Amino acid sequence: xxxxxxxxxxxxxxxxxxxxxxxxxxxxxxxxxxxxxxxxxxxxxxxxxxxxxxxxxxxxxxxxxxxxxxxxxxxxxxxxxxxxxxxxxxxxxxxxxxxxxxxxxxxxxxxxxxxxxxxxxxxxxxxxxxxxxxxxxxxxxxxxxxxxxxxxxxxxxxxxxxxxxxxxxxxxxxxxxxxxxxxxxxxxxxxxxxxxxxxxxxxxxxxxxxxxxxxxxxxxxxxxxxxxxxxxxxxxxxxxxxxxxxxxxxxxxxxxxxxxxxxxxxxxxxxxxxxxxxxxxxxxxxxxxxxxxxxxxxxxxxxxxxxxxx
Amino acid sequence: xxxxxxxxxxxxxxxxxxxxxxxxxxxxxxxxxxxxxxxxxxxxxxxxxxxxxxxxxxxxxxxxxxxxxxxxxxxxxxxxxxxxxxxxxxxxxxxxxxxxxxxxxxxxxxxxxxxxxxxxxxxxxxxxxxxxxxxxxxxxxxxxxxxxxxxxxxxxxxxxxxxxxxxxxxxxxxxxxxxxxxxxxxxxxxxxxxxxxxxxxxxxxxxxxxxxxxxxxxxxxxxxxxxxxxxxxxxxxxxxxxxxxxxxxxxxxxxxxxxxxxxxxxxxxxxx
Numbered sequence: 001x002x003x004x005x006x007x008x009x010x011x012x013x014x015x016x017x018x019x020x021x022x023x024x025x026x027x028x029x030x031x032x033x034x035x036x037x038x039x040x041x042x043x044x045x046x047x048x049x050x051x052x053x054x055x056x057x058x059x060x061x062x063x064x065x066x067x068x069x070x071x072x073x074x075x076x077x078x079x080x081x082x083x084x085x086x087x088x089x090x091x092x093x094x095x096x097x098x099x100x101x102x103x104x105x106x107x108x109x110x111x112x113x114x115x116x117x118x119x120x121x122x123x124x125x126x127x128x129x130x131x132x133x134x135x136x137x138x139x140x141x142x143x144x145x146x147x148x149x150x151x152x153x154x155x156x157x158x159x160x161x162x163x164x165x166x167x168x169x170x171x172x173x174x175x176x177x178x179x180x181x182x183x184x185x186x187x188x189x190x191x192x193x194x195x196x197x198x199x200x201x202x203x204x205x206x207x208x209x210x211x212x213x214x215x216x217x218x219x220x221x222x223x224x225x226x227x228x229x230x231x232x233x234x235x236x237x238x239x240x241x242x243x244x245x246x247x248x249x250x251x252x253x254x255x256x257x258x259x260x261x262x263x264x265x266x267x268x269x270x271x272x273x274x275x276x277x278x279x280x281x282x283x284x285x286x287x288x289x290x291x292x293x294x295x296x297x298x299x300x301x302x303x304x305x306x307x308x309x310x
Numbered sequence: 311x312x313x314x315x316x317x318x319x320x321x322x323x324x325x326x327x328x329x330x331x332x333x334x335x336x337x338x339x340x341x342x343x344x345x346x347x348x349x350x351x352x353x354x355x356x357x358x359x360x361x362x363x364x365x366x367x368x369x370x371x372x373x374x375x376x377x378x379x380x381x382x383x384x385x386x387x388x389x390x391x392x393x394x395x396x397x398x399x400x401x402x403x404x405x406x407x408x409x410x411x412x413x414x415x416x417x418x419x420x421x422x423x424x425x426x427x428x429x430x431x432x433x434x435x436x437x438x439x440x441x442x443x444x445x446x447x448x449x450x451x452x453x454x455x456x457x458x459x460x461x462x463x464x465x466x467x468x469x470x471x472x473x474x475x476x477x478x479x480x481x482x483x484x485x486x487x488x489x490x491x492x493x494x495x496x497x498x499x500x501x502x503x504x505x506x507x508x509x510x511x512x513x514x515x516x517x518x519x520x521x522x523x524x525x526x527x528x529x530x531x532x533x534x535x536x537x538x539x540x541x542x543x544x545x546x547x548x549x550x551x552x553x554x555x556x557x558x559x560x561x562x563x564x565x566x567x568x569x570x571x572x573x574x575x576x577x578x579x580x581x582x
Contacts, residue, residue: 018486019401019405025394025397025398026398027413029453029454033432033450033451033453033454037432038423038431040431041427041428041430108319108320115323118331119326119330121330121331122330124511124560124564126514126557128515128532128536128556132337132539134333136337136546137336142351144336147352182330183575186571186572186575190572224579225580228579228580238424241426241518245536260424260426263426267430273434277431280427280430283426284424284427287424294422
């Protein structure tokens with residue numbers, strides 16, 4: 001993809017007059033329906049609006065909500081660190097496992113088409129349906145997975161995984177790993193397939209073993225892809241809502257209450273919209289930071305551009 | 311490579327496939343099971359299949375309209391995002407203007423925005439407009455996040471079309487719009503198709519926006535799912551039937567666009 005200045009000849013389908021009407025509708029739509037609401041949310045976050053309390057009718061209170069959130073809201077901070085732990089653990093496991101599987105497929109399997117197609121299944125299912133499937137599988141008294149986990153001695157009989165405070169987060173992480181490891185595999189595999197052959201041949205001639213080749217050649221070449229996968233998965237995991245909402249609703253208690261679910265509860269269960277907007281704002285802020293790292297890491301480095309121009 | 315290693319690798323991958331697919335297979339089986347077969351403490355892999363669950367939930371519990379709602383929402387938001395997003399993507403692929411990359415990044419941030427942050431104010435916004443609990447609100451919400459995916463994916467597909475084609479199209483003496491619609495769009499057709507299918511899938515699978523914006527009228531299938539789960543006496547056969555209908559069409563679609571899937575899922579960064 002060539003982003004350098006194009007010749008005037010190349011542009012004449014799109015002079016200044018023609019570009020504007022083409023790009024304006026998209027920009028306007030996003031402005032009205034995403035930036036508009038976002039601005040309104042930012043304003044709401046600075047009010048005491050609550051549908052549950054008639055006295056709190058949206059008076060402007062400045063940064064009070066944020067002050068309270070950061071200083072006094074221990075539930076928010078629990079939820080925040082829970083989300084961070086969830087993201088770090090599940091994305092790490094997904095990455096290592098997914099990378100290993102991609103390497104196995106790349107190294108040993110010639111006809112990959114059918115295999116990768118079947119691997120896609122978990123990640124293309126609607127997250128709500130995934131939640132549903134695992135709720136059935138992990139039922140205490142008749143869940144199929146519960147039964148076999150009990151058989152091999154990993155679970156005591158009839159323990160309902162989702163109502164046990166000790167088991168619920170490990171289960172949620174395992175299910176996220178089940179759903180999203182194929183994503184890592186698929187993308188890393190695409191990266192491996194596009195690796196140039198010559199550096200490896202040269203290294204073999206120089207007598208470098210497979211491990212050295214992996215560390216010194218493969219990993220550096222795959223760096224843009226690795227950054228991409230980690231960030232995309234990180235952003236997505238941070239926003240996790242659907243599966244957990246269906247499986248546990250944040251419970252038992254608040255043991256599995258990730259940030260999105262906490263934000264949902266404040267807004268739509270307690271109807272505390274001013275404070276809820278402040279929570280939602282914080283979620284957005286973290287995602288925005290991750291997102292700009294993503295953009296810089298993947299799209300602005302020359303190495304990344306080479307990967308795209310492939 | 312030595313033979314034993316290869317056998318080991320195939321063995322590992324076979325196990326992975328079993329783990330990846332069995333849960334889905336199980337819900338597929340459950341949708342054809344009677345109540346007793348589902349509630350059996352020992353998993354039953356072989357049973358007398360029944361077709362009762364599907365009519366019971368889709369006709370009996372009136373879930374059929376939800377399938378149509380899902381279809382309408384996904385189709386409408388896909389068409390809208392393509393019509394609005396593809397021309398913008400073309401501009402991004404072909405011209406330079408100040409702030410172009412910033413605007414492009416801006417589109418990315420809208421795609422990445424956590425639904426919970428946008429859905430709350432969107433809900434208030436649609437309440438003012440009187441559009442909550444209508445299909446329109448969901449269509450608009452889905453369009454606004456799919457739009458940026460279209461812009462990101464189609465920019466890459468348009469950039470792959472040689473610029474000389476643009477020139478040749480103009481030589482024909484057609485209008486600019488005519489040249490775009492009749493020459494560029496057909497050349498980008500495979501990319502457009504892949505992007506459309508991906509938009510459709512994302513909209514079909516989406517839950518949180520729809521859940522917040524429509525409680526009853528116009529709710530899609532995903533929003534109907536939580537209502538089937540009750541603390542006691544959930545009818546799992548019917549739940550499974552809904553889950554199958556909510557997922558099977560998407561799996562078929564996925565296999566159709568598999569070639570471009572990696573690209574779509576990475577916002578065009580990796581060409582699979």
